[in-house]
Amino acid sequence: MAHELRIQDGWYKVESSSLLHKKFQVPFEEDMFNEFKGHRNLAVEELPPWTQESTKEKASRRAVSRALNAMLNTGKGGKVYLGIVDSGMVRGLQLTTYQQDHVMGSLDDLMSRYKPPVKKHRYRIKFVPVVDPKCSEEEIIKQCSYDASDNLDETDMTERMKPHIFRSHRYCWCDKDGVAQFNCGVMTQDYVIEIDILPWNSKDPRNQDSGCGSLINLHPLHEDEEGSVYFRRQASLVKYSMSEICELTRQEARESLEEEVNRLKREIIAKEEL
């Protein structure tokens, strides 16, 4: 997969060079549409066992899934950045090509487990290279235009077809391979993983059979892999009960109908004036 350098792209442009730098402070905070995560545990089963212990500090790691679920359920979309810590500082995550495949597969697996399942056109994933600011521009360009998949030989490609282990906190074969590479002195590129949840588009033909209501195509509400339904409120998440969900749906239906009623009213007035 080719990586975009984002040379023209606003907030990644740092000083004279144009890439996402390690320890760079991104110029925005977590809000309704942006969430930072320092790890890549997508589904709840991927969380290491120590996160389940009840000490305050340790319980702070939550699966990425909740944030994705909340962004889907508001219908407004948003972006989750993996490899940027809460304070907005870029750390990056070391990923081999195989581990990138793993993350993509794990995301598809997770989205297929939501109820109803989330169609693939509603989300995107992107790996943005993170570089050391001490590198020269030349080194940076070389590092980031390096496409590992081009350098895989036949044995590597056979390796690549091996199924990854999802829904587990245990090391997958790709993680073991990453450690082995590291021990052999192979430098692995750091990335920030951007997962983009696209806003609901009621007019998109691909959304025709997954929305609710025939007159207004409202965005569906998805249960996550644990059967919970989250919503995003500013930079935080709220878990809703069934009655709250009903009320919210009613309100959204009222609001979107109101728009349609106003449009029709304006149309009538315009016709009367003719």
Ligand SMILES: [Zn+2]
């Ligand atoms: Zn794997």
